[in-house]
Structure formats: C-alpha cells, structure tokens
Amino acid sequence: MTDKRPPFPPFTSETAQQKVRAAEDAWNSRDPERVSLAYTEDSEWRNRDTFLRGRAEIVEFLRDKWEREQDYRLRKELWAFTDNRIAVRFEYEWHDGEGQWFRSYGNENWEFDENGLMRRRYASVNDLPVSADERRIAL
Template sequence: MSTQDPAHRPRPPFPPFTAETALQKVRAAEDAWNSRDPERVALGYTEDSEWRNRDVFLSGRAEIVDFLRGKWEYELDYRLRKELWAFTDNRIAVRFEYEWRNDEDRWFRSYGNENWEFDEHGLMRRRYASINDFPIAPDERRIAI
C-alpha cells in the first residue's frame, strides 16, 4: 500500500483495537463527516468498501462520494456526534445523532447505529448504518454548527 497517494495511505490506528484506539477511530470519523467533504470522508474507506445507509446499498469510494454529495446537498448545516458503543478485534459499533435542516428550513435530529469493519491498514471495508429522523424545532437543537 503506497503511503504517498492519499487514496492508498494507511489510516492508523490499526486493528486489533483497544478502548483507546477504537475511540480514536470514532473521533476521526466524526471529524471527517463534520467536514462535509465527500472526498475526505471516502479516503477512510477501502476502494471496494460496502455500505448500507438506511435502505441504500453502496459499493466503492466513487459511489460513497456521489452519495455524500447528494446527502449534504439535502441535509444542510449537518452536524454529527458519534459515541463508541462497543469494539472487538477489527470491528467497532457506534451510536450517533446528527442535526440538519432541509431547504424549507425545517430541522431534524437523526439517530442511529453503525457497525464498522476494518482491514489491516485501518481502512473501513464495511459500514452498516440504521438511521431514524425526528423533526425538531430550531430551539431544540443540541449540536452547535
């Protein structure tokens, strides 16, 4: 794996995970997603990464980038918080919530769980997300932009 090309750079920490390194992975994912930069987010995944996001199934970085572009065109002012739920050798489970508004200025809080599986280079090869949306009033927001 080349360390020069960002698309092929290993992403420490590597499995097997400890409580400390699993939490580092969670924070790195949270930071990347809060950047709302689809290319940056996609670099944390293997070239052939498999996703389930709600009822959408994706395969590979190109599909991930396209999906995230559309997501953040619709989910405006997106802001995410992730919490480590559990971990094992090369897997991490998180719970999360994020807030966003649509183009009609209606706010939502989305709740969910993700199951992650990593390769030996610290790249996520599988991401399975279950997500539910809950409408909120602007004054009910908890996550600052």
Template sequence: MTDKRPPFPPFTEETARQKVRAAEEAWNTRDPERVALAYTEDSEWRNRDTFLRGRAQIVEFLRDKWRRELDYRLRKELWACTDDRIAVRFEYEWHDEQGQWFRSYGNENWEFAANGLMRRRYASINDLPITADERRVAL
C-alpha cells in the same frame, strides 16, 4: 494496500475511540472526498435502504446527502469494539431547504481492513423532526 489509516486493528477501547473521533471530525467537514479516503476502494455500505460499493459511490452519496441535509452537524460515540470491528451510536442535526430541522439517530457497525481503512459500514438511521429551539447547541 498502500493506503494506511492508523490506528490499526486489533482495537483497544482507546484506539477505537480515536477511530470514532477521527470519523466524527471528517464527517463534520462535509467533504465527500476526504471522508471517502477512510474507506477501502471496494468498501461496502448499507445506509438506511441504500447499498453502496466503492469510494466513487460513497463520494456521490455524500455529495447528494449534504446537498439535502443543510448545516449538518454530527456527534459519534463508541458503543463497543473487538479485534477489527467497532460499533457506534450517533446523532446529527440538519435542516432541509424549507427550514425544517431534524435530529437523526442511529447505529453503525464498522469492519476494518488490516491497513486501518473501513471495509464495511452498516448504518441504521431514524429522523425526528424538531423545532429550531430544540436544537442542541453542544452538537
């Protein structure tokens, strides 16, 4: 394992918060290649009803996601952590090509390799249609 991404497990509350903040910042760039570098080469994902394995599938998934989910903006929050695992709650807002806004809520369970890269990500997500005036400015 030549790739390393501190902080490394085992996580404390402080280092888990750092990991969550780094993930939030990376996802808000909407750069699939940058985001994928935080995951092991053979990382396993479940995102809603989609199952992925490896960085190449992650990159393609994220490209497609951000083609559909326009003006995407995400906020993540630490829920819990243990040695090599972090649980996160999140919400993000986006709109489709027709201008319909959504707020998507969910939870993620993350498992990390010793080098600090995420080897498993399991996400459950629900979408709520909202009006433009219901958007959260602070998001």
C-alpha cells in the same frame, strides 16, 4: 501503494475512540472526498435503504446527502469494539431547504482491514423533526 489509516486493528479502548473521533471530525467537514479516504477502494455500505460499493459511490452519496441535509452537524459515541470491528451510536442535526430541522439517530457497525481502512459500514438511521429551539448540537 496501499493506503493506511492508523490506528490499526486489533483495537483497544483508546484506539477505538481515536477511530470514532476521526470519523466524527471527517464527517463534520462535509467533504465527501476527505471522508471517502477512510474506506477501502471496494468498501461496502448500507445506509438506511441504500447499498453502495466503493469510494466513487460513497463520494456521490455524500455529495447528494449534504446538499439535502443542510448545516449538518454530527456526534458519534463508541458503543463497543473487538479486534477489527467497532460499533457506534450517533445523532446529527440538519435542516432541509424549507428550514425544517431534524435530529437523526442511529447505529453503525464498522469493519476494518489490516491497514485501518473501513471495508464495511452498515448504518441504521431514524429522523425526528425538531424545532430550531430544540436543537442540541451547535453549528
């Protein structure tokens, strides 16, 4: 059985927005298994300086990420789309084990297969330390 995750490419403005909202909701769940189901079994990732392949590596990466990045909260915004590709900008806030807050900014390029699963995700991310009163994203 093949996994399917509508909407399917080619994307329209409306369906690209749906993909972005679904990704934001899944990532904010901080549930690595749930998030991984949006990707092909052999999905390729670049996240900062880390290169991953496949759902098992994605799940392991996300478990480690959300242990370090506590109270993680994300916002995504559609930047551009065409056929089977979507580009987003994002920012998220989190704090480390010592209570230092950060705002992380970045861009992602996504490529989907015909079943609506993401087969490639390339993310560039930068972190900025912020004080608790500078936070913009509520938990």
